[in-house]
Amino acid sequence: MAKYSFKFKLKIVHEYLAGKGGTPYLAKKYGFKSNSQIRKWINIYKEFGEEGLLRSRKNKSYSVQFKADAIELYLTTEMSFQEVANQLEINNFSMIANWLRNYRENGLEGLSKPKGRPLKMPKKKIDEKIEQTKNSDIERIKELEKQLRMVQIENAYLKELRRLRLKERHKKMKLVRESSIVSEKKFRLKDILETLRFPRSTYMYWQKRFSRKNPTEEIEQIMKEIRKQHKDYGYRRMNQELRKRGCIVNKKKVQRLMQKLALQVRSFTRKSRKYSSYRGTIGRIAKNLLNRHFCTSVVHQKITTDTTEFKYYEKDSSNVLQIKKLYLDPFMDLYNSEIISYRISKRPNAETIMEALGEAIERTKDCPFRRTFHSDQGWAYQMKAYSHTLKEKQIYQGMSRKGNCLDNSPMENFFGILKQELYHGRVYKSYNELKQAIEKYIYYYNHSRMKEKLGWKSPIEFRKEKEIFV
Structure with missing residues (x-):
């Protein structure tokens, strides 16, 4: 792997932050095969500043306790290998993946193995048939564990959907009831997304979207106040009342917000019966002077x-x-x-x-x-x-x-x-x-x-x- 100077790294990071180009453009400009290295420098710079780009590339030895803490941090949070490495100031995030693999195969003993190739080959070779059987059993157990985890996630997902539907129904009926706990067991986000076949990027997009402030919160509050005063205002009258109060909003947006807030008027319905009182001419009647000309420009005429x-x-x-x-x-x-x-x-x-x-x-x-x-x-x-x-x-x-x-x-x-x-x-x-x-x-x-x-x-x-x- 080529070595790059601190000035060279800092120059690329500053160009990216100044908006002179994205990571693909900078990788092509400076002859990188991929933009992963540039993205790594940018993330380190954002996390640790210029000090992160100056970190020594010399090999370090880590204790068993340090490795165990790194694995625990990865498993108990939604952080990636890169994020864990940045937090613990580890140069190569792939080391954490190797530690995790050794831990899953051999437990804590796998973390205490010396680095590098062993000095001497074992005197006795393990029987190939026994080794193959052992490996197949391990793979089979892993596969069964994965299937069990997927079934548990699917059950928890369906229970959560049912709870949300009941919550929405109770909210519309203005009832307040305690919802049952979906699952006491917690799952990793990676496993949930894999089971549901849901892209991680889509999840992160909607997570940020849900956390942002509602841009129409002020208008919605005014609409609720108007509804308390005028319970039978449809979206046209609601739009005009908003304009009177200084809120210039398109009528289609008002209609959409009324549907969102369940403020539609339910009073006006068609009758199913018809009535006719015609019995012929009875008594002394006057002429139909208006003849359906109801409009007039004179008050009280x-x-x-x-x-x-x-x-x-x-x-x-x-x-x-x-x-x-x-x-x-x-x-x-x-x-x-x-x-x-x-x-x-x-x-x-x-x-x-x-x-x-x-x-x-x-x-x-x-x-x-x-x-x-x-x-x-x-x-x-x-x-x-x-x-x-x-x-x-x-x-x-x-x-x-x-x-x-x-x-x-x-x-x-x-x-x-x-x-x-x-x-x-x-x-x-x-x-x-x-x-x-x-x-x-x-x-x-x-x-x-x-x-x-x-x-x-x-x-x-x-x-x-x-x-x-x-």
């Missing part, structure tokens, strides 16, 4: 209304749960989809509808044009008191066609959103509980729930912004 039903459970005097009903009568301004008035009652009646109508008329009296109040053909909107009140205030009355909910789709859309986000999948056990939940949601809907068609603003935010410009 077009108002729509309808009635919807909710169910709740309540115990009677016999302590038996009874299904009871609650009715909501809201009035919506089609300018910004704001609920301008509403009433809640235990049964459908004219009194609550007229109270909600009176409040809606009072709140919309600032409209500079003649107003239009739209509804379906329900009995409440065909009452003389209802139609006469509208005539007295010089308000147009319009009605949807019979059995056609699309003619009043804005209000039907509001009912769908209200029930999906508040009602479906929940059980309310009293009238007051359900009433308070509806009142709280309507306030949230008007003041905080953003809409895409309103420029990602809530109805009241949209109206106030327009009033400022006007």
Whole structure:
């Protein structure tokens, strides 16, 4: 082996660290057959500095205890022969491999053998047949030990997979349980990777990747805070809320993070039943003045209304749960989809509808044009008191066609959103509980729930912004 001066080694190491080329390029430049020698100098320099390159090449003799300590360090850690040699300041790392081989074949006695060829040949030759039998037995034992170790690693691997699956399942179900210990026996990383046929480089790559800091941790924390305030925000509304808070993120990234954090909205599902209330034309009806022209640029010009039903459970005097009903009568301004008035009652009646109508008329009296109040053909909107009140205030009355909910789709859309986000999948056990939940949601809907068609603003935010410009 050629001898290289300290200056020559240091020059190559400095060129590598200065980024003038990789180890293959430097090996070719200075006439090395392979880059292993250069990599060895670089590792020694990183570990010990310039002193490592000055280490003497003179042969040293090592005690049995020193050899045993080196073997123990290799077997009890994941360090390579080179890393152990660097730590113990051994010139040639292949010596550790020879010590390990002698130790496995002959135990501690193999470490005490003198270096070099024996001075005299043994007087008696060992019988070749006995030697071959002994060698074959040793190889057979080693092979069986290897197979046993592989089976143990496979069992431990499968148990670990099962434990991780159960842990993930319990985490999703919000359960906390103690997991059983996979295996008390520890295996060397080399044996595990060999058994699983997993490349060492891939293992080291993912080990470094898992240990690095999560680059989206801050955004994820903000998304969790938003979810606590807006439990039914999908990735589009979540993206707009993040932008309001100063986090400019692509919507696809928001969608991916919501899937990672399990923040997808589960409220909106399709119904399996269909309902039709068509019974033909009944009573006195008004013309369909809106004719599905729901858009308007004037506040309080077009108002729509309808009635919807909710169910709740309540115990009677016999302590038996009874299904009871609650009715909501809201009035919506089609300018910004704001609920301008509403009433809640235990049964459908004219009194609550007229109270909600009176409040809606009072709140919309600032409209500079003649107003239009739209509804379906329900009995409440065909009452003389209802139609006469509208005539007295010089308000147009319009009605949807019979059995056609699309003619009043804005209000039907509001009912769908209200029930999906508040009602479906929940059980309310009293009238007051359900009433308070509806009142709280309507306030949230008007003041905080953003809409895409309103420029990602809530109805009241949209109206106030327009009033400022006007």
